Amino acid sequence: MEVGKTKKKELVKIKSIPYKDFKNNDYLEEMVRELHENGVNVVVGALDEAINWGRGNSLWPLTFATSCCGIEFMSVGAARYDMARFGLEVARASPRQADFIMVAGTITDKMAPVLKRLYDQMADPKYVIAVGGCTISGGPFKHSYHVVKGIDQILPVDVFIPGCPPRPEAMLYGMMQLQRKVKLQRFFGDVNKKEVSEKEYEERMKRDMTANS
Amino acid sequence: MENKKTYLGKIASAIESLATGMGITGKEFFTPKVTECYPENRDTLYIFDRFKGVLEMPHDENGNSKCIACGMCQTVCPNDAIVVDSEMVEDEASGKKKKQLVKYEYDLGSCMYCNLCVEICPTDAIRFNTGFENAVFDRSLLNMTLHVAKAGTAKKEETSVLADKPEALEKKEKPDQK
Amino acid sequence: MSVQNKISQQFPTAQIEEKSDRLIVSINAELLREMAVMLYNDKELRFDFMRSLTGMDWGEAGFGVVYHLESTEDIKRQLELKVVIPDRENPFIDTVSDLWKTALLNEREVYDYFGVIFIGHPDMRRLYLRSEWKGFPLRKDYVRAEGLDMTNEEPDDSTVTWYRDKNGVPRSRRYNLFESGEYVVNIGPQHPATHGVLRFRVSLEGEFLKKLDVHCGYIHRGVEKLCESMTYQQTISLTDRLDYLSSLQNRHALCMCVEKAMGLELSDRIQYIRTIMDELQRINSHLLFFATFCMDLGALTSFFYGFRDREKILDILEETTGGRLTMHYNVIGGVEEDIHPNFVKRVKELLAYLPYALEEYRKVFTENIIAKNRLIGVGHLSREDAISFGATGPTGRGSNWACDVRKRIPYGVYDKVDFKEIVRSECDSYARYLIRMDEIKESMRIIETLIDNIPEGNYREKTKAVIRVPEGSYYTAVEASRGEFGVYLESRGDKSPYRLKFRSTGLPLIAGIDTISRGEKIADLIAIGASLDYVVPDIDR
């Protein structure tokens, strides 16, 4: 934290919330430092910035909800909190067209492969937000025989939003955190692809198609 | 003839019902919107004081909390979200052995806000604050240390998550109305 | 002849115990079939409504199934039928799913939990867990196999049914649910219209529905098993997350059950607060119903109107309880905190506002010709079927069955207020929709009468730190937002329950969805599902 304060550089700007008010800034700073170590071409860097501005401001969620948090997610989309302000309202029902998945609600053992498949079906670049205690740690159902204890076991999670369920503002805050992260990533190069190889991808697709249609 | 009448009648009533519907939405089109702009209204946002955001352990100016390390909260927590680390210390004055808090850990990611810990606490050493801006990139940050005893003197709230708490929100916290 | 005499006459071996509110009959598994047929068919008994079906693991004594029966002709006729299956190795029992259709899914649930096989049940698959799952989780000696199975589920439409051969030995037979060549579409588990993670396998003929097969369990969280290892205070927080739109009512049910068992007297203030809160929750839930219902039918704007007005209630609830969805408000012995000083004022503001909102809904959706055309006559559920499936709540009342627990077995202060039970006889989706809209008005009336008369008193009675419920079995029900939510508690005097079963409000609706939607169009399935208004975590528990 001390290091972060000495830097004092605002890496990314989000309207209405000062950089220092955000949590976990050191993570972003670390991420950017790593990116710089790999060396960035200046031209590509500028282009990257434009692209990331676009990507960061146009994150379309997948309509995915399993339980309580899903209702709060609906509230976020509804009139009072209106995530359309962020351009996030284009919730796509088809995973192919979504940019990030808000895992809202408990993921059970039976649901886990389905969730994984949904994630695999999404087009790159894609992000995951774990919403609520259940997805972070299993939450209230931590000791159950049929609940996944944290979806970070099965998916690479980008943002964790604690709460049970988190209130809509907290969700918006989490989405802004994601925006910040997206804006700092590099599109060119494979930094943001925590993905599998081409071959395994094909394989998975094949399995998807044969498993269920 | 009658058949024709109902045919036209149907169309008329249908158009009428559709027009009423459009009247309502048309009216809403021009009424002021109900949206609350969250990040913009951050300074004025009022969160109900009973809202449970994050568990916290208030410390006095010397960095001492009221916690007596009885471990009741840990036992009562359905989720094992609280871990109380304590040690037996001999009280110099009386010579009696006494439990003392070494470390108080709280996992925000597991908490289900059932309030059982706050209720059972014999000394009111813990309470929920209304902070809701807790989203992080790193899971481990949700494991918070609310109290840690360092070389005899307890240090104030350590974790970055708590330290970062916006002042704007802190101001609005009022003591419980109970 | 009293029910008691009649049973003891026919079945001398049956043990009968009379309680103030119900009769408890214990028998052995061989007698079940005969007994069930008599209970169902006998003109004087006519136990036609199965409130709840619970599987049990009684350890040494074997497994068991507990049936809660009621007669719709006379609600005083309440029966708790306890059936013991002594053979732990091969637990077989006869099905009653041909008499009470609600048993169709409930028996599958018992099989899933305990491995008890129901002979004669047409479809003896697991209900919640995957077919590859090892072991039966609610058995007391269950140990979970390690590891998370991440393989995709194979689409398997075959099922198994058991029958007795000539010598009375149980045998199994496999068959396919769908014929080859049927156009089977998979809807869910991730589908916008299933309100969560429910999965349908639907056989289509053009746009028409030929058959529907429900798959549950995608949000099966094992709440009932969890409760067995928790103290009573801890269990109540799990009820909030079953049907999160009836969280206060669910919690009310469990608290009431424990309080009754302990013989705890509550002050009037608590009862008033609880009742008002329940009704606020009901309005909240019905507004959400309106919103999602409209969304499913494609009227997105109405969805926003519903949510807009729902936020007003959430504000009231949050101010007092500190939660928007999972309120953690009722506790054993009262409510957690007294109502907020602003509560009464805000509720009155709400009551003044709601009629305006309802009028708007009426104009924009209820009276809309498209909505009417899509709903009237769609999804017919007859009264007999509703009772047989145990489809309570607005669904049952839409099928002309007065099944409101608030009237049948009053709790809280419902016996002191004057309200109408809304019942309609159209039996279609539109009736189910209208009932909910009218219930909002009734709930408003209830709150209106109560809000000014909240008596002084404790908001929380003193209870011991460790709560132990006296040995015995208890069943308590409340009218949750979407039907009868029951709690069946069996205690052995410990600080945690021996078995806690929640009667789901949604499971009977799901059981009936095949019957309701057969022959309708696929678009109607969405309308029907929306009008049933199930909440999936409540089904799967």
Added chain:
Amino acid sequence: MFDFSIVTSSIHAWLSEYLSQGLAIFVECVAVGIGILALYAIIAIIMIYMERKVCAAFQCRIGPVRVGPFGLFQLIADVIKMLIKEIIIISHSDKFLYNLAPYVVIVGSVLAFACLPISQGLEILDFNIGVFFFLAVSSIGVIGILLAGWSSNNKFSLIGAMRSGSQMISYELSIGLSVLTVVALAGTMQFSEIVAMQSSGWLLFKGHIPAVIAFVVYLIAANAECNRGPFDLPEAESELTAGFHTEYSGMHFGLFYVAEFVNLFIVSAFAATVFLGGWMPFHVSGLDGFNRIMDYIPGALWFFGKSFFLVWVLMWIKWTFPRLRVDQILQLEWKYLVPIGLVNLSIMALCAVFGWHF
């Protein structure tokens, strides 16, 4: 009124000085092609922005505000995102048709777009059977949708595409009938002439009752033709996930998305042209002063103003009503719209023959 043909002919003359006739025409074609695609893209962005703002307003919320002033740059961000998003190729699909489908949809849409006279002299395709051509090319889109649904190898897509096919083909009839009604009044199928004859008054007023009926029928049918609510069955989100484009991602999906919105603009613009006078200013015969003031407003502004007003009306409809069921859609068409359209056409024919119009 400024005539754009002066500009175009001067450009042509200028080019012909330096290049051979064929080459000049070629250069002009390329320029026009680029121009129309650019305009198409701009219209798409405006339309989507408008849709998001308008629907937000109907729903008591404020819509995009945080990206740029009033959220104006939201769409630019979306476009950038869309362009770099991965395009997933489904392994068990008919790859050629699967990739072709979005382009078929967009080509049909662009061709129809090209027919619209934006201002005096600013028309790209203008010939004697313009209306007929417009109807023909605007129905190409359905082939793309059917292809998309079929080649995706997804049951939801297929159902969506089939619904779309039956719906669009049915409603083509109503569109045809209502347009014929106007053509019967106007006596020509050339857009420029239809617009020109409205200088004395819009056809909606000239043809009084039958024209108004035709206008309403046209609006309903056109709404259905664009697969817009309450006729959005092919992509009924609550039933079929995303309908025929369920399996499409990235820019392929973007093309469908864009085409949907521009089609909405096209049908509105068509209605504005045929019924509301297109770029022709609002004239009241007798009030010369008033007419002259109206003439100062450029034609393109009139055209876009009228079109976007109609777009707004169609959005209003979409965001008010629940969705119809597939059989009800066909019922509406065959039991109500077609008979009404036929009767209306004969009335209009009588009106035209006996001169019972203004």
